[in-house]
Structure formats: C-alpha cells, structure tokens
Amino acid sequence: MPREGILISNPLERLSGEQVRQIHDASIEILNDPGLLCFNKKAAEIFQSRGAKVAGVSGSDTPCWTVKIPEKLVTGALDSAPKTVTLGARNPDNALIMKGDEPRVFFITGSETNMWLDVDFPTYVNKSDPGKEIKVPEFQPRRGMVADLCDSAHVCEHLESVDGYIRTVNIQDKDITGDNKDVNKFFACLNNTTKHVMSGLTSLNQLDNVVKMAEMIAGGPDKLKENPIISFITCLVKSPLQFVDDTTETFMEVCQRGLPIVVSSSPQAGTSAPIKEAGIMAQINAEVLAGITLGQLVNRGTPVLYGSVPVRARMDTLGDSYGSIETSQYNIDCVQMARFYKLPNYSTSGVCDTKIPGQQSSIERLFSDIVVTLSGPQFLHCAFGLLDCNSVFCLLQAVLDDTHFQMIKFFLKSPRINEQELETVKKQIREVVATPQKMFINYIRPVMRSGEISPPYPFEGDGDSDSVFALANERLQELRAKPVEHIDPDTTARIFREIPGLLPRLNVYKGER
Amino acid sequence: MSEDIIELIKKNVIQGRVTQDDEGIEEGMVGQPGVTELIKEALASDVDVSGIINKGLTASMEVVGQKFENEEYYIPDMLASAEAVGAAMEILEPHLAKSGVKPKGKILIATVKGDMHDIGKNIVSILLRGAGYMVKDLGNDVETGDIVEAVREEKPDFLGLSALLTSTMVNMEDTIKALKENGLRDRVKIIIGGAPLSQEYAESIGADGYGADGFHAISVIESLNSGDSLDS
Numbered sequence: 101m102p103r104e105g106i107l108i109s110n111p112l113e114r115l116s117g118e119q120v121r122q123i124h125d126a127s128i129e130i131l132n133d134p135g136l137l138c139f140n141k142k143a144a145e146i147f148q149s150r151g152a153k154v155a156g157v158s159g160s161d162t163p164c165w166t167v168k169i170p171e172k173l174v175t176g177a178l179d180s181a182p183k184t185v186t187l188g189a190r191n192p193d194n195a196l197i198m199k200g201d202e203p204r205v206f207f208i209t210g211s212e213t214n215m216w217l218d219v220d221f222p223t224y225v226n227k228s229d230p231g232k233e234i235k236v237p238e239f240q241p242r243r244g245m246v247a248d249l250c251d252s253a254h255v256c257e258h259l260e261s262v263d264g265y266i267r268t269v270n271i272q273d274k275d276i277t278g279d280n281k282d283v284n285k286f287f288a289c290l291n292n293t294t295k296h297v298m299s300g301l302t303s304l305n306q307l308d309n310v311v312k313m314a315e316m317i318a319g320g321p322d323k324l325k326e327n328p329i330i331s332f333i334t335c336l337v338k339s340p341l342q343f344v345d346d347t348t349e350t351f352m353e354v355c356q357r358g359l360p361i362v363v364s365s366s367p368q369a370g371t372s373a374p375i376k377e378a379g380i381m382a383q384i385n386a387e388v389l390a391g392i393t394l395g396q397l398v399n400r401g402t403p404v405l406y407g408s409v410p411v412r413a414r415m416d417t418l419g420d421s422y423g424s425i426e427t428s429q430y431n432i433d434c435v436q437m438a439r440f441y442k443l444p445n446y447s448t449s450g451v452c453d454t455k456i457p458g459q460q461s462s463i464e465r466l467f468s469d470i471v472v473t474l475s476g477p478q479f480l481h482c483a484f485g486l487l488d489c490n491s492v493f494c495l496l497q498a499v500l501d502d503t504h505f506q507m508i509k510f511f512l513k514s515p516r517i518n519e520q521e522l523e524t525v526k527k528q529i530r531e532v533v534a535t536p537q538k539m540f541i542n543y544i545r546p547v548m549r550s551g552e553i554s555p556p557y558p559f560e561g562d563g564d565s566d567s568v569f570a571l572a573n574e575r576l577q578e579l580r581a582k583p584v585e586h587i588d589p590d591t592t593a594r595i596f597r598e599i600p601g602l603l604p605r606l607n608v609y610k611g612e613r
Numbered sequence: 614m615s616e617d618i619i620e621l622i623k624k625n626v627i628q629g630r631v632t633q634d635d636e637g638i639e640e641g642m643v644g645q646p647g648v649t650e651l652i653k654e655a656l657a658s659d660v661d662v663s664g665i666i667n668k669g670l671t672a673s674m675e676v677v678g679q680k681f682e683n684e685e686y687y688i689p690d691m692l693a694s695a696e697a698v699g700a701a702m703e704i705l706e707p708h709l710a711k712s713g714v715k716p717k718g719k720i721l722i723a724t725v726k727g728d729m730h731d732i733g734k735n736i737v738s739i740l741l742r743g744a745g746y747m748v749k750d751l752g753n754d755v756e757t758g759d760i761v762e763a764v765r766e767e768k769p770d771f772l773g774l775s776a777l778l779t780s781t782m783v784n785m786e787d788t789i790k791a792l793k794e795n796g797l798r799d800r801v802k803i804i805i806g807g808a809p810l811s812q813e814y815a816e817s818i819g820a821d822g823y824g825a826d827g828f829h830a831i832s833v834i835e836s837l838n839s840g841d842s843l844d845s
C-alpha cells in the first residue's frame with residue numbers, strides 16, 4: 101500500500117479556465133518567438149532533427165543556438181509524458197503515486213542548503229530579579245556535513261507528515277569532492293530513510309554509480325524501474341529561456357535511463373522574469389514545457405514532473421522572497437497549469453525569508469503551506485525546515501513544520517455529514533434537551549478515541565512563557581533516539597565493495613564485521 | 614547654460630532615466646531627454662567634463678544613496694540610477710584623459726566555470742558602473758583560461774569573481790593560481806562574492822577582498838583603491 105497523502109476535494113484555483121488557456125497560448129507563442137537559447141549542442145541537434153527551427157548564434161563566446169519549438173512538438177510531448185508517476189521507496193509502503201489529474205498532495209523536504217542551524221538553550225537571568233531565569237533558544241549556523249544529512253534523513257523518517265525526502269543539506273566535509281559527492285549524498289539519504297529519495301546531481305560522471313547503487317538496494321535494474329526509490333531534479337532551463345549546458349546534459353542522461361525527474365524552473369519575478377503575474381506565468385510555463393518536450397524527445401514516455409519554483413524578488417536586495425504573498429500565488433497558478441496538462445506537479449511552499457525559526461518564519465511558512473496545499477500539487481517541496489530563502493536548514497524547524505502539516509491534513513479531512521450521521525445527532529439533541537443539565541459531554545468520549553477530534557498543539561507550554569522551541573527540541577531528541585531501518589548488512593557490504601568513493605564512516609556495520 | 618544642463622543630468626540620474634524613452638518616477642517624463650541625450654548635449658556644448666562627473670553624476674548618486682538609506686528608494690530605483698551613471702560614463706570615457714579626470718578604474722567581472730548563477734553578479738556590475746568604474750562583464754560559466762586571457766588583454770585594476778555553488782567556488786582559487794602562474798596576479802586586485810563565500814574564504818584563497826553585496830563591493834573596492842588594508 102503506497103502512502104496516502106491528502107486528497108484535496110475542491111482544490112483552490114486562482115485562474116479561470118480562460119486564463120489558463122491564455123497562459124498556455126502565450127507560452128506556446130514564446131516557445132516559438134523568441135524561443136530558447138540553447139547552450140547544449142546535443143539538445144539543439146535533437147530539437148532540430150524533430151522539426152524545431154534551430155540556428156547558431158554568431159558572436160557568442162560559448163557556442164549556443166536559438167531553438168524555436170513548434171506547437172506540435174509540445175503537444176506531442178504532453179501526450180506522451182506519463183500522467184501518473186510513481187516515486188518508489190525502500191519500504192514499498194512509502195511509495196508515492198502521483199496522478200496528474202488527482203489533487204492528492206504529498207509533503208516532501210528540500211533543498212540543498214549550505215548552512216545547518218544548531219540550536220542551544222542557554223539560561224538567562226533577569227537582572228532586576230536574579231531568581232528569575234529563562235531558557236532562550238539560540239541558533240548557530242554552520243556548514244552542512246554528511247553526518248547532518250544522515251541525521252536529517254533519520255529524523256524525517258520519523259516525521260509523520262513527511263512523505264518523501266529531498267536531500268536537505270549540502271555536504272561540505274573536507275573529504276567530499278566533486279567526484280564522490282553524489283554517491284555519498286544518495287547513500288546517506290537512502291541508508292537513513294525508507295521513504296522516497298530525490299536529489300540533484302553534482303557530477304554527471306557519478307550518475308551510473310548512483311543508479312547502480314539504487315539498483316542494488318531495489319533488488320536489480322528491473323526492480324528499480326518498478327520501484328524507483330530515487331529520482332532527480334534539474335534546473336535545465338535558466339530563466340529567462342536558456343537551456344544550460346551541463347544541467348541539460350544531466351537531464352537528458354537521466355531521461356535516457358527512464359528514471360523520474362523534475363523539470364524545474366525557478367524564475368524570479370522582477371529579475372529573471374517579468375514582475376507581472378501574467379509575465380512570470382507565461383514564461384515559467386514555457387520553460388517547463390520546453391524541458392518536458394526535450395525529455396520526451398530523448399525518451400518518449402519517460403516520467404517527468406512539472407516542476408515550478410517561481411518566486412518574487414525582494415525590492416530591497418533583489419534576492420528571492422519566498423515569504424512574499426505573490427510567491428504563493430505563482431505557485432498555485434503553476435499547480436493549475438500542470439493540472440491542465442494532467443501532469444503531476446512539483447510546487448513549492450514553506451520556505452521563509454527569515455534566517456532563524458521564530459514568529460516571522462512561522463507566519464510566512466504556515467501561510468504558504470496552507471494556501472499552496474489547498475491548490476493540490478502532487479509533490480509539495482521545500483516544506484520542512486528551510487529558512488533564509490533556501491540557504492539554511494534547521495531540523496527543529498522541520499519538527500515544527502511536521503505539526504503544521506498534521507494540522508493542515510486534519511483540516512482537509514472530508515466532512516462527515518450524511519443521513520446516518522444526522523440521524524444519530526438528531527437523536528442526541530433530543531435526548532440532551534430532555535435532561536436537566538442539557539450537556540453533550542457524555543457523547544464526547546467515544547468520538548474522542550476515534551481520531552475525529554484534532555489533537556492539542558503538541559508544543560503548548562504550561563504557564564506564561566512560550567515553550568514551543570524547548571518542547572519541539574525535546575521531541576527532536578526523542579526522534580533522534582528512535583532506531584532507523586538501515587540498508588541490510590549484505591547489500592551495504594556490496595555497495596561499499598562496488599561503488600567507488602563512499603566514505604567508510606558511513607558504513608554503519610563497519611565495526612561488526 | 615552649463616549649470617542648467619548639469620542640474621538636468623542630476624535630476625535624470627535621480628529619476629533613473631537612461632534615455633528619453635524611460636519613464637522615471639515622476640509622471641510625464643517620457644520623451645524628454647534622458648541622461649544619454651543630456652550628456653551628449655553637454656559634450657557638444659563643451660561643458661566641463663569634471664563638472665559633469667562631480668556635480669552631475671557623483672552628487673546625484675549621493676542623493677540616490679540617501680533616498681535608499683531612508684527607504685524612499687528600493688534597489689530597482691538604485692539600479693536604474695546606477696545604470697544612468699554607467700551609460701554616462703561610457704560616453705564620457707574617451708574625454709576623461711584630455712579633461713584631466715583620473716578614471717576610477719577598470720573592473721573585469723565573471724561568474725566562474727561551471728556556475729550559471731548571475732543575478733547577483735549582474736547587480737554588482739550595475740552598481741559598480743554607477744559608482745564610476747568601467748566594468749567589463751565576461752558573463753557566467755567562464756573558463757579559467759578565458760579569465761586569465763582577459764586579465765592579460767584588458768589590464769583591469771580589479772577582477773571580480775562570483776560563485777553561488779560550493780562546487781564552483783573552488784574554481785576561484787584555481788583562477789588565482791592560474792593568474793600567478795601567468796605572472797599576472799600582482800597586476801590586479803581580486804575581489805570575490807556570492808552567497809556561500811565569506812571574508813575568511815577570500816583570505817584563505819589569497820583574494821584581496823570579499824563583497825557581501827553590491828554596496829559592500831563598492832566600499833571594499835574604494836578601500837583597496839586607496840591602498841587601505843582589507844580589515845580596515
């Protein structure tokens with residue numbers, strides 16, 4: 101039984117059917133004029149051989165081509181791209197089945213942050229009343245390490261609302277190099293969670309080793325096809341409208357191997373896309389369609405997700421503002437566009453602008469988590485622990501986010517209103533009204549134990565102070581102490597024998613054999 | 614006459630209008646000459662170049678900076694003004710020497726090999742142009758060898774390197790090594806920037822400075838220009 105996610109019965113939509121059509125038409129026009137600038141020769145050749153208008157750009161330092169993609173290539177790709185994409189998992193009960201026309205949401209972590217936030221609770225003494233002490237959370241950023249990635253995967257394995265795992269932190273240990281980073285990051289994730297694992301690829305030359313490792317874990321190449329325990333994400337199109345050489349190459353290689361991949365575009369309204377909603381929408385949709393089209397030309401029928409990470413620029417720095425309201429609006433629009441094409445969508449919520457957990461982070465993330473979830477993306481990424489616009493990851497925040505998502509999931513349960521239910525309550529009302537106390541309390545108890553009543557906020561303090569962080573931290577320690585099902589000893593031994601570059605300290609059985 | 618036109622240049626820099634087609638902030642400015650047209654006009658009427666620069670451009674950027682500090686202007690306003698100054702300096706450049714104006718310096722800027730991130734680098738370039746520097750942008754994903762060649766040919770005073778990926782920031786160190794091997798390292802001051810970098814990293818790879826953002830980049834370059842040490 102795969103994971104259930106949460107089905108949104110009436111997804112929130114911002115665009116009318118006509119507006120969706122208009123955006124689609126504008127994107128199709130953009131794909132033809134101006135088209136895309138392609139820095140990857142092979143991709144340009146593939147487009148040309150299938151009837152796109154391709155012309156070399158003269159006078160450019162790096163070789164590049166303009167690619168004008170005709171509508172028929174796009175519609176062909178939209179036809180052949182699978183409408184259902186399965187993201188498998190080491191534990192098959194954690195598999196995710198994403199159907200493009202079904203707004204069933206799965207909550208997934210992300211992305212590759214450079215910084216990791218530790219938290220500590222030093223005690224502060226009141227100057228005027230030294231008897232009074234409080235513990236205040238202090239957050240300390242440092243560079244992410246492979247041990248943190250293991251820690252994060254382990255904790256996310258136990259966070260109930262986490263449906264899948266995107267590597268959360270960029271591993272920057274001294275012994276991690278361009279040539280061993282990919283195998284180590286995939287192994288660290290796969291060995292510490294039995295949920296689906298997705299990541300970007302740092303070096304294309306590591307792809308085969310990563311796939312080979314996944315095959316060993318899944319039980320062979322065919323088993324991996326059936327149960328793709330890993331998937332990839334690439335930003336092959338850089339906004340505005342440019343196929344980047346190396347990520348496009350990686351994308352095509354993954355497509356060739358038939359493994360699931362997110363075609364992700366991340367335009368920033370104001371800098372790399374127009375500041376107007378119509379503009380960023382027409383552009384991002386064109387960019388994602390261009391990527392999907394290339395994927396289908398490379399390998400017809402290969403599974404892709406419509407990936408959207410649109411964001412508005414901040415006016416004070418022109419950095420991203422994930423906390424801005426428009427960012428949520430664009431994401432919801434993208435969910436609608438993907439649903440229009442019946443393709444599973446990868447959208448973004450929950451990233452905040454602020455650097456540390458606190459009031460601002462809670463407000464920004466909960467706002468976008470709720471509204472974007474309501475729109476029904478199949479793959480909701482970035483939702484756990486991310487701060488500072490994707491630059492910082494904090495496990496404590498991820499624990500807090502898990503409770504947010506449990507609240508959102510609870511809220512989204514379908515109303516239980518039917519004839520039988522109404523009969524029962526009418527009877528109840530008649531009975532209670534006839535008693536002297538006129539209280540319904542006796543009827544609570546059976547309901548209380550049925551899971552129908554939402555649990556209290558788990559980190560509620562008992563007095564006048566706010567204990568959320570301290571209590572969430574206790575919870576984090578409990579989760580850390582829970583065991584995690586690692587890859588079995590034999591497979592681990594084989595992986596360490598056959599896959600070059602793995603760090604010996606990641607072998608949990610090292611001491612035992 | 615020359616006072617009037619300098620006033621107009623100043624006003625248009627503050628409005629961030631490069632050409633007559635630009636909107637600016639006040640209503641109804643489209644069609645009126647922008648900084649490009651005004652500079653050309655000033656040159657045609659032999660207005661003193663140093664006067665244009667000091668009283669027209671530098672003074673107006675001070676006003677813009679003030680407005681930015683007061684949160685009356687946002688970064689897009691600031692960039693529009695900087696772009697206007699950059700456009701003006703480009704027109705004025707051939708006239709600097711004979712007017713006895715010492716150019717502030719030439720800067721080459723590039724995002725290093727393997728890295729496509731360029732939004733930050735582009736912003737920094739515009740702001741540096743706005744501060745009166747001649748900036749040549751080599752683009753992104755630039756081969757180390759091409760950077761070395763550009764330094765040899767262009768003889769810049771400064772080299773700005775940008776990287777946003779931990780996997781590409783190491784290419785900055787390679788660039789510095791390659792410059793050393795080619796005997797070019799001492800000819801150019803190197804300043805680096807990008808989200809994953811830091812002052813410590815700059816020091817560890819032997820760069821001369823680190824800029825956290827565009828404004829910081831300007832102040833670091835100014836201090837390197839005046840020969841101050843890094844940590845002053």
Ligand code: B12
Nearest residue numbers: 212300335729730731732733773775778779806807824826
């Ligand atoms: C926008 C963005 C993209 C866009 C880039 C668009 C563009 N035209 O540049 C796209 C979508 C193409 C992209 C692609 C990728 N990205 Co990206 N991207 C970002 C993002 C969200 C914002 C960067 C940005 O533009 N910031 C806004 C500008 C204004 O700020 P800035 O760049 O920091 O610049 C300022 C200062 O740093 C400084 N500065 C910058 N340069 C210089 C130079 C000098 C000389 C000086 C003095 C100062 C200076 O001044 C600037 C102005 O204030 C960051 C996350 C983040 N918050 O940083 C991730 C991020 C950098 N990307 C990341 C990744 C992983 C990727 C991909 C590998 C994803 C993939 N799987 O395909 C690809 C890489 C492709 C490649 N080979 O380069 C990671 C990097 C992690 C790591 N390994 O180091 C980040 C941190 C996101 C994340 N957490 O996952 N990305």
